[in-house]
Amino acid sequence: KRLEQAPNLKDIPGTLFLGGGAPVTAGGAPIAGIGVAGAPSGDLDEKFARAGAATLAP
Template identity: 75%
Template sequence: AATRAAQAALDAAHRAHQNVSVAVVDRDGRTLVTLRGDGAGPQSYESAVKKAYTAVSWNAPTSALVKRLDSAPTLKDIPGTLFLAGGAPVTAKGAPVAAVGVAGAPSGDQDETFAKAGVAALGR
């Protein structure tokens, strides 16, 4: 399932002509799968992992978590996290079970769109 989610996210980015890296983590934030698209920047791999870790830790898209920094700026100091759009949680019965992180597109909104495509692939 993790591989299917990662490939779906990478495929969505490819269709949009974006070179990204994708990571899928489990409930404990352990990396299950990483895929790096041709031409993805070297920083994108680690960023994708951190976005996925952040999304599963708070059971929320990282774009929503960015807004929390206004009231709690020290959240960004938690090791392993990255508060940039591009991470999407995978839930079962409302509880986080995994997350998909994507990094490398020109905007976090695009990264998150691709991450959500990965999550959606799990429902197919």
């Protein structure tokens, strides 16, 4: 029950969560992120962001 009432990231004032991002990881840990905007949809933005992140993988 307490978890249902606990604040989370979306509750931080001034934050906006949209599609179009992908994490960049090293050694299994997140170290950065890639954000893309401008495609007709957030789904496509995210697809392109993931493609960019994949090129960084060893």
